[in-house]
Amino acid sequence: MRAGFRLGTAGRLWPAQLALQVLEKSVEKAIQEDRFGDLIDAVARRRDKAAFRELFRHFAPRLKSFCQRGGGSSEAAEEIVQEAMVSLWRKAGTFDRSRASASTWIYTIARNKRIDTLRRAGKPALDGDDYALARQAPMEERPDGMLEAVQSQEKLRSLLQDLPREQRLVLEKAYYEDKTHSDIAHELGLPLGTVKSRIRLALGRLRISLQGVES
Amino acid sequence: MIAHHLPLDMLVDYAAGSLKEGPALMVASHVALCAQCRTQVAAFEAVGGALLEEVRPAPLSEGAFERALAGIDSRPPAMPAPASQHDLAAILPLPLRRYVPAKARWKHAGGGVREIGLKLGEGPHLAVLLRIPGGGVMAKHRHTGLEFSLVLQGAFTDRGARYAPGDVCLAAEPEHEPLADAGVDCICLAVIDGPIVLTGRIGRLLNPWLRLKAKRAAARR
Numbered sequence: 001m002r003a004g005f006r007l008g009t010a011g012r013l014w015p016a017q018l019a020l021q022v023l024e025k026s027v028e029k030a031i032q033e034d035r036f037g038d039l040i041d042a043v044a045r046r047r048d049k050a051a052f053r054e055l056f057r058h059f060a061p062r063l064k065s066f067c068q069r070g071g072g073s074s075e076a077a078e079e080i081v082q083e084a085m086v087s088l089w090r091k092a093g094t095f096d097r098s099r100a101s102a103s104t105w106i107y108t109i110a111r112n113k114r115i116d117t118l119r120r121a122g123k124p125a126l127d128g129d130d131y132a133l134a135r136q137a138p139m140e141e142r143p144d145g146m147l148e149a150v151q152s153q154e155k156l157r158s159l160l161q162d163l164p165r166e167q168r169l170v171l172e173k174a175y176y177e178d179k180t181h182s183d184i185a186h187e188l189g190l191p192l193g194t195v196k197s198r199i200r201l202a203l204g205r206l207r208i209s210l211q212g213v214e215s
Numbered sequence: 216m217i218a219h220h221l222p223l224d225m226l227v228d229y230a231a232g233s234l235k236e237g238p239a240l241m242v243a244s245h246v247a248l249c250a251q252c253r254t255q256v257a258a259f260e261a262v263g264g265a266l267l268e269e270v271r272p273a274p275l276s277e278g279a280f281e282r283a284l285a286g287i288d289s290r291p292p293a294m295p296a297p298a299s300q301h302d303l304a305a306i307l308p309l310p311l312r313r314y315v316p317a318k319a320r321w322k323h324a325g326g327g328v329r330e331i332g333l334k335l336g337e338g339p340h341l342a343v344l345l346r347i348p349g350g351g352v353m354a355k356h357r358h359t360g361l362e363f364s365l366v367l368q369g370a371f372t373d374r375g376a377r378y379a380p381g382d383v384c385l386a387a388e389p390e391h392e393p394l395a396d397a398g399v400d401c402i403c404l405a406v407i408d409g410p411i412v413l414t415g416r417i418g419r420l421l422n423p424w425l426r427l428k429a430k431r432a433a434a435r436r
Contacts, residue, residue, distance in 0.1 A: 060283075074276075153261060180234065
């Protein structure tokens with residue numbers, strides 16, 4: 001159908017149509033995020049195993065891939081995935097979509113599980129329950145930035161895709177491979193300041209406002 | 216109002232899950248008290264969520280879902296960690312509580328300063344609760360690494376800046392000598408990533424515990 005709107009040359013799209021497609025895509029993603037939120041709620045309220053299966057089908061293979069990027073074995077990655085998914089089942093009631101998107105919430109669960117695995121002998125990840133933490137914090141109301149940070153998940157993904165390669169690379173090393181700024185600098189043979197500024201530039205491009213932070 | 220925050224890169228590393236236990240404890244404790252840094256961390260975690268959606272899914276082994284089902288049916292939900300009954304519990308941010316056992320006691324660190332050493336399971340860092348008497352001074356010392364101090368009670372002044380509950384004081388090279396406000400004792404969480412060198416006339420004689428610990432930490436690296 002869409003082919004009818006194409007220009008004759010090499011399948012290029014009219015800019016307006018391209019914009020429409022991008023918009024459709026992001027709406028689709030937004031709906032999808034919302035659907036995952038609904039599924040987590042179904043797990044929380046009704047202990048709904050069909051909903052759990054759907055979440056598993058989408059997230060477990062991604063979590064596995066994510067965990068393997070740091071160089072772990074397939075078995076080790078699956079073990080973390082198993083623990084993360086069981087944790088998702090248990091903690092579904094603490095999910096709050098006004099605070100984090102479904103994929104962000106699941107990301108934090110898996111991240112904490114991975115830290116637990118690294119610290120086996122020690123204590124569980126410090127932020128094992130981010131939401132309890134958040135509630136503890138006193139006085140100051142939730143700043144506007146929070147809502148912004150949460151709602152823009154779809155926008156975030158499309159901005160991620162547009163990042164210059166070198167910026168994307170340092171972000172991936174930080175998130176997928178669990179490397180600190182200094183680890184990354186060491187590995188890429190770059191000055192620490194360069195890594196810091198690349199990450200800052202990347203965050204800037206992702207339109208994450210960096211407020212009042214010290215350098 | 217919290218005026219002194221943690222460096223941005225530390226918050227990113229925390230959200231990405233790459234910090235060692237000592238600095239992670241510092242971030243988690245500050246973030247529990249600071250809405251602004253919590254917002255930042257939430258934004259950085261959203262980057263993690265977006266990256267999770269971006270990865271190419273990896274096929275799972277046969278029966279993975281069934282194993283997860285068995286997992287949710289069999290394992291009882293973990294009990295929440297018992298809250299520390301330590302007298303300090305009221306001023307300790309949640310992530311810090313489990314590091315302070317109910318029976319932990321203040322030990323003299325010299326010059327009226329007292330401390331409780333915290334046990335870390337991982338990494339080369341030292342973590343310690345410090346208690347400086349109101350109006351007292353922490354022995355002049357210099358760092359070969361970084362020291363982060365998070366104020367939990369009271370306040371202190373260091374190199375012209377004042378630090379109140381929730382504030383983080385970051386001390387790198389130049390030697391410093393934090394001075395507690397008069398009145399209530401100042402209690403801080405300190406996380407140190409390098410040996411401390413005590414300077415000043417009295418300082419050199421003080422605080423053998425920190426020196427010993429720092430030596431051990433250096434040896435472990």
